[in-house]
Amino acid sequence: MGSGSWGTHAVEVAGRRVVKRFPPGDGGRAAREWRALTLLARHAPGLAPEPLEAGLGASEPVVVMSRLDGNPLRGAVLGSEQIDALAEAVAALHVALPSGVLDGVPPRPGHQAELIGHLREWARTARPRAGGLVRQGMDAGLAWLAASGLDADGARGVPPVFGPGDGNLANYLWDGSRVRIVDFEESGRSDRAFELAEITEHVGSWVDAPLDVPAFLDRFDLSAAEAARLPRCRRLLALVWLFLLAGDDPDRPRNPPGTAERQAGRLLELLA
Template sequence: MRQAMDAGLDWLARSGPGTDARGQASPVFGPGDGNLANYLWDGSRVQIVDFEDSGYSDRAFELAEITEHVGSWVEHPLDVPAFLEHFDLSPAETVRLWESRRLLSLVWLFLPAGEERENPRNPPGTAERQAGRVLELLA
């Protein structure tokens, strides 16, 4: 886990504001919480139920929120490539998606790593599994 944290912090230090594609991404009003439990599918449409973290965002960041949220892989893994095939992203959005996925994977490494052992929110081994995800995204 330490290796993933160090690699993530190194990537973060190298990723200055000049590498960000935010200015070229499609703006949206986003829920800001990629937990799949917040998206209700009735067979024909998706409804979003949690707007606690909502606000100005962009498509690429919101897609990264969904793909990297711990709820998208810890129990019932989301098929990320199949999911992302449904979105026609511009080249700038593709760059922004990868930057955001790396950033959010790092967030999801630190959150479970800092949980209290007596009262964990995630299943045992989540932080260790997330460390592998971080290293894959940084490769």
């Protein structure tokens, strides 16, 4: 899900260097960012910024990295060349770490069990305040979740991958020939179906210029288990986004009016 998309750090750009400053008690975000950058520099150089220095023990942790050239894909109309490059970068990231290295990486935050726990809490606190299409979507999504078996299923039968944990297309930079990736605050061990759903269901993939989801997903050769898991991950993440968007501050909205209603419609389509 990537709480980074809701603002958790300050970024300074100085020449070819990017300095990310994290708030006190950052929940391990700086450490995850630094771990990802150092591992990717060793095993997939060029795919992400180079790690330059870090102050992880400071009261306000700091991570310094190289600056990548390129334009964020969020809000851009993506042709087949850009979708190819995006899929290539995502696929390369998933398999970047050797299995022995990936085994030592902790699971990413905001994975299945954690999100289901959030949804159960939001069903008690946020659902009663919703109405109209948003409430309809919440009710349908929660009914599906109760019957989905996701609690017990987990990600059994699918191989682990390295995931960035944030599907915001703003973190994927197109330089005219390839896509490279930034922002690894929520990174960790995950699975491919969940990480692909992170991208397809993120608000940044549809609120402006919509990502061609079928074309994007068609670039991946999923196993039977991954293909079966993907729709369930998409529904789960779409439901989470519905609650997040319904809780947008009306005095300081982060998205255009009606975004929550649009998300409710998207979720209902996925559940149909």
